[in-house]
Amino acid sequence: MTDRTPTLFISHGAPTLPIDPSMPREGFVSLADHLPRPQSILMLSAHWYTQRPAVSIATQPETIHDFYGFPRALYEIQYPAPGAPETAQRAAALLRAQGVQVDEEAHGLDHGAWVPMLLMFPNADVPVAQLSIQPRADAAHHFALGRALRALRDEGVMVVGSGQITHNLRAADFSARPEDADPRVTEFTDWFENHLAARDIDALLDYRKRAPHAEYMHPTDEHLLPVFAALGAADDDYTLGVQSLGTYQRALAMTNYVFGSAVQ
Structure with a gap:
């Protein structure tokens, strides 16, 4: 038996997610309904980045409209x-x-943190801290951060990476329908999901060379780096849960991953 919390990667979408009825808000509500309630959350968002890791020690973090x-x-x-x-x-x-x-800084909650939290925990009653990402560092660096944090899961802390599984704003078309998705999105997300399911960590950490259309899907990879921290914090034999909520604005896939414990 284990009481370890799962780790998550969330594609948080545009800031308008909570107020835009065309976006998959209910998917985040459903996701939270299927998760154990954590004692606290440690969030790694694509929107708080620093030269070296920093944690937020704010006791009442402000809501940042960034x-x-x-x-x-x-x-x-x-x-x-x-x-x-x-x-x-x-x-x-x-x-x-x-x-x-x-x-250590008294940093507030950027929209990569509070937007999904608003939908998943609308009562705002789960304590949350943030850990910054380092956009000049690679996937292996963020995987190592997650691996160092694994013990938190035995203490009721849920490690959550918040970014976007595909994020090319230059290719985005905000008038596009979900069925207008660029086919390269599916090719990239299928590759990523297949390697997550196979627990092929080496391939995932080398995704920029191995994944199809990697540089097109992520001209810069700050929105994908949080997934590697969540993956690092997961068990070696994690079970993979996939919540695919569609592709929006032609190039922004809304896929969430849950890395659970194999033994419950």
């Missing part, structure tokens, strides 16, 4: 979840034990 040109209603949303400074400091200690230098 986007421009969207409807006024979006800027009025607040997500008043409590912070999780103890989780942040525990994560920092685990990373430092592996020789990683870690900063």
Whole structure:
């Protein structure tokens, strides 16, 4: 028997996800309904990046509206979840034990964190801390971060990576229908999912050379790096859950992954 929490990768979509009825909001509600309730969440978002890892020790993190040109209603949303400074400091200690230098900051929740949390935990009653990503570092670096954090899962902490399984905004068409998806999206996501299912970590960490259309799907890979942290924190023999919610704006796939424990 194990009480380990699963780890997640979430494709958080556009900031308008909570208010746009054409987006798959209910999918995030359904995802949360099928997960154990965590004691706290450690979130790695594509939208908080630093030169070296940093944890947020804010006790009441502000809701950061880190986007421009969207409807006024979006800027009025607040997500008043409590912070999780103890989780942040525990994560920092685990990373430092592996020789990683870690900063501590009172950082708020960027939209990569609060947008999915708003849908998954609408009562804002799950404490959440953030750990920054390093966009100049590679997939292996983020996998190693996750591996160092694995012990958190025995303490009721859910490690969540939030980004996008495909993210080429230059190729996005905001008038496109889901059925207008670029076929290269499916080729890339099928490759990624097949290698996740096979637990082929070496291939996944080398995705930019091995995956079809990798550089097209991710001209820069900050939106994919969080998946490697979630993967690193998972068990070696994890079970893979896939929630495919479609492709939007032609090039932005909304796929979520759950890495569960093989023994329950």
